[in-house]
Amino acid sequence: MMNVSVIGTGYVGLTTGISLAFLGHRVTCVDIDERKIDGLKAGLMPIYEPGLEDLLNSSEERIRFTTSYEAAVSEAEVLIFAVGTPANEDGSPNLTYLFGAADDVISHLIGKETPTVLVNKSTVPVGTADTIADKIKAFGLEDRVSIASNPEFLRQGRAVADTLYPERVVVGGGDAAVQTLRRMYEVLVEQRFEAPSFAPRPEGVEAVPFMSVDLRSAELAKYAANAFLAMKISFINEIANVCDAVGADVRRVADIIGTDARIGKSFLHAGIGYGGSCFPKDTRALHHIADTNGYDFKLLAAVIEVNGAQKFKLIEKARESLGSLQGKRIAVLGLTFKPGTDDIREAPSLPIIEELVREGAEVRVHDPIALEKSRPQLPVGVQACVSVQEALLGAEAALLVTEWPEYAGIGAEQLKAWMDRPLWIDGRNAFADQYGQELEYRGVGIRGGASRQPAHVHP
Numbered sequence: 001m002m003n004v005s006v007i008g009t010g011y012v013g014l015t016t017g018i019s020l021a022f023l024g025h026r027v028t029c030v031d032i033d034e035r036k037i038d039g040l041k042a043g044l045m046p047i048y049e050p051g052l053e054d055l056l057n058s059s060e061e062r063i064r065f066t067t068s069y070e071a072a073v074s075e076a077e078v079l080i081f082a083v084g085t086p087a088n089e090d091g092s093p094n095l096t097y098l099f100g101a102a103d104d105v106i107s108h109l110i111g112k113e114t115p116t117v118l119v120n121k122s123t124v125p126v127g128t129a130d131t132i133a134d135k136i137k138a139f140g141l142e143d144r145v146s147i148a149s150n151p152e153f154l155r156q157g158r159a160v161a162d163t164l165y166p167e168r169v170v171v172g173g174g175d176a177a178v179q180t181l182r183r184m185y186e187v188l189v190e191q192r193f194e195a196p197s198f199a200p201r202p203e204g205v206e207a208v209p210f211m212s213v214d215l216r217s218a219e220l221a222k223y224a225a226n227a228f229l230a231m232k233i234s235f236i237n238e239i240a241n242v243c244d245a246v247g248a249d250v251r252r253v254a255d256i257i258g259t260d261a262r263i264g265k266s267f268l269h270a271g272i273g274y275g276g277s278c279f280p281k282d283t284r285a286l287h288h289i290a291d292t293n294g295y296d297f298k299l300l301a302a303v304i305e306v307n308g309a310q311k312f313k314l315i316e317k318a319r320e321s322l323g324s325l326q327g328k329r330i331a332v333l334g335l336t337f338k339p340g341t342d343d344i345r346e347a348p349s350l351p352i353i354e355e356l357v358r359e360g361a362e363v364r365v366h367d368p369i370a371l372e373k374s375r376p377q378l379p380v381g382v383q384a385c386v387s388v389q390e391a392l393l394g395a396e397a398a399l400l401v402t403e404w405p406e407y408a409g410i411g412a413e414q415l416k417a418w419m420d421r422p423l424w425i426d427g428r429n430a431f432a433d434q435y436g437q438e439l440e441y442r443g444v445g446i447r448g449g450a451s452r453q454p455a456h457v458h459p
């Protein structure tokens with residue numbers, strides 16, 4: 001058991017803190033947001049993340065929430081930074097929160113006798129850990145305080161499982177810091193815990209690779225991972241656009257190329273592109289990092305450009321079917337950047353809605369989780385509907401933006417009864433098999449919209 005403090009209680013910090021407490025450590029979670037901390041003390045989850053509240057209930061006696069750095073720093077052997085690093089105008093990450101937190105922590109480290117490892121889990125430009133190390137040296141604390149980079153690869157909506165069963169734990173830093181973190185992660189790495197019923201251990205997971213590297217490689221690996229995944233999405237979206245042009249079905253093309261183990265099946269779902277708090281920001285950041293270091297990362301620039309345009313394919317398809325959108329009632333289903341989260345950061349829904357409004361459409365939107373949260377960001381005149389029926393009533397087209405499982409329950413007969421014209425434009429190719437034959441259906445990279453059989457594999 002170790003004393004660990006986590007600075008920042010967002011998606012990453014809160015999941016990390018609760019998971020480390022679940023694994024047996026004594027954890028202090030700190031945030032500058034008093035409302036968040038008061039809520040957490042009262043047992044209120046500030047985010048929607050399946051299983052996280054259950055995990056907290058299993059570890060409550062080992063975790064505390066505070067706004068006090070004093071409490072967080074004095075006893076901690078390991079101190080993990082998990083504050084936000086949002087994008088600046090020029091694409092570079094804003095490090096104000098991280099450096100602010102680091103300065104506060106360092107001021108409380110002065111006079112502390114026992115060793116402390118400062119761990120950065122936020123996604124940051126290469127060299128950030130070195131900058132914090134310089135701050136430590138400036139206060140003469142380098143004998144007792146060491147630095148590590150421990151990038152995080154969890155996905156929102158699956159944060160608990162991704163944290164308990166990660167594909168690897170990556171630690172960048174010197175020997176002492178790496179050894180301390182190996183100890184902190186021992187139970188996780190060796191999978192020596194009873195899997196909770198709400199997050200069962202995936203089959204075949206017996207241990208987690210623990211990979212130690214130098215600081216800079218760890219920092220860059222995080223961006224490289226996200227950029228590669230974003231590249232796969234933009235690649236398959238371009239193939240989808242070619243499918244639309246030549247009359248092929250991108251789902252079948254993805255099935256076929258995905259069976260090649262060198263390519264892999266995952267992240268080949270074509271649609272309206274990636275959103276969220278990570279891929280858009282991290283691809284821009286990596287491009288900026290390369291650029292400021294004298295390297296023009298052309299492939300990444302194309303990945304970003306393709307993604308920027310892809311979301312508007314839905315509107316093109318609506319125009320092709322309906323002509324001008326002026327005065328047309330259009331339902332937008334789903335606001336979050338993907339299902340399973342309440343997060344609307346960089347969600348494709350928002351620019352799509354703005355463009356529909358700009359073209360004069362009468363827009364009605366629905367989301368099962370994020371409707372209230374989204375209201376302040378919706379353009380004037382957009383009607384936020386609490387039921388999917390209300391959003392679809394009298395609509396001339398439905399634009400599926402987030403593939404919430406709830407939408408799979410709507411039958412074609414209901415759609416025909418509710419909508420003025422049952423035109424279903426599927427931004428996630430999620431309902432081609434369900435609606436392809438029965439409605440006026442348009443997917444992304446699916447010829448004519450007709451449902452087809454999956455590729456037949458002959459024995």
Ligand SMILES: NC(=O)c1ccc[n+]([C@@H]2O[C@H](COP(=O)([O-])OP(=O)(O)OC[C@H]3O[C@@H](n4cnc5c(N)ncnc54)[C@H](O)[C@@H]3O)[C@@H](O)[C@H]2O)c1
Nearest residue numbers: 008009010011012031032033083084085097101122123152
């Ligand atoms: N969200 C993800 O899925 C994910 C996954 C991997 C990595 N990351 C990276 O992790 C970092 C955190 O992301 P997030 O989504 O959890 O952010 P978030 O915005 O959900 O949470 C950040 C939290 O930090 C708090 N904070 C800001 N300044 C602080 C300070 N000085 N002291 C204490 N608390 C402070 C904020 O109040 C907020 O609660 C980012 O760098 C992000 O790129 C995110």
Ligand SMILES: O=c1ccn([C@@H]2O[C@H](COP(=O)(O)OP(=O)(O)O[C@H]3O[C@H](CO)[C@@H](O)[C@H](O)[C@H]3O)[C@@H](O)[C@H]2O)c(=O)[nH]1
Nearest residue numbers: 152153154155156233267268269273274275276278337338
């Ligand atoms: O085949 C696919 C897969 C994903 N997406 C979209 O890509 C975005 C991101 O999806 P996902 O990766 O599931 O969500 P995040 O929670 O943003 O997680 C990513 O970003 C995190 C923050 O850096 C990393 O930790 C994770 O490993 C990385 O998957 C979403 O808009 C998805 O709809 C597609 O369009 N097609």
